[in-house]
Amino acid sequence: MWLKTLATSPLSAITVVVLFIALLLRFYIKFDTPQRLFSAEELALFNGTDEGLPILLGILGSVFDVTKGKSHYGSGGGYNHFAGRDASRAFVSGNFTGDGLTDSLRGLSSTEVKSIVEWRDFYYKTYKYVGKLVGRYYDSHGNPTKYLKGVEAKAARGAQLLEKQKIEEAKQPACNSRWSQDEGGEVWCDVGYPRLVQRPLEIALTGKMSKRCACFEDSQLGQAGLELYEGCDYYATRCKVQS
């Protein structure tokens, strides 16, 4: 019926064309507008409390819609403390209380900063990017601040450091290891003798990866910085790990 009207009425045809263009424009605008700027107060409204609002999360000043992860980010979810704010630091500190929920990365190591940048990549890949938080990382025009550039540079240094460490560690084979509830931990070497070695200081800041077990040959055992496992003989190839 309306097709017939369309064919006979140029005005209707124009209306349809205009509507079509409007629709296209709408999609275009949706996908391509410069993203929205949020203040911290605005972002706080999207904390998952109001079921009618999307759930938003900020990291390094980028804001993502994490509504599809409602079971985690919504009220009562395990990641709810990330909703409605930028708690970048908590991604590596694991401190979800009070001042721990901050976007300040002051004092973190370059590898920790790198890990936060990787979290931001994760959100880009997994969730919808919706805009920027005006504050530490973006100015009121939505331009990256000095602080953000500093963070990116530090993350790049962290990546270099890890790369360097990987090359270093490849030179000295790692120990085999296993752990069981009954017998506890054990390390051993197929060639050489197990020793604990300190990782570079910068990485040690996390407190998690500060030492590793590597296998050294007899001629290397005099090197500085090698630590014998407690209760293990100098020439033992297998050591119990006391925890």
Ligand SMILES: *[C@@H]1O[C@H](CO)[C@@H](O)[C@H](O)[C@H]1NC(C)=O
């Ligand atoms: C969480 O969001 C609700 C509304 O969406 C708001 O009323 C409340 O103040 C927010 N909570 C915080 C801590 O900002």
Ligand SMILES: *[C@@H]1O[C@H](CO)[C@@H](O)[C@H](O)[C@H]1NC(C)=O
């Ligand atoms: C979390 O951070 C706050 C503020 O820096 C601090 O007072 C608190 O002790 C921290 N909690 C843990 C578990 O590290």
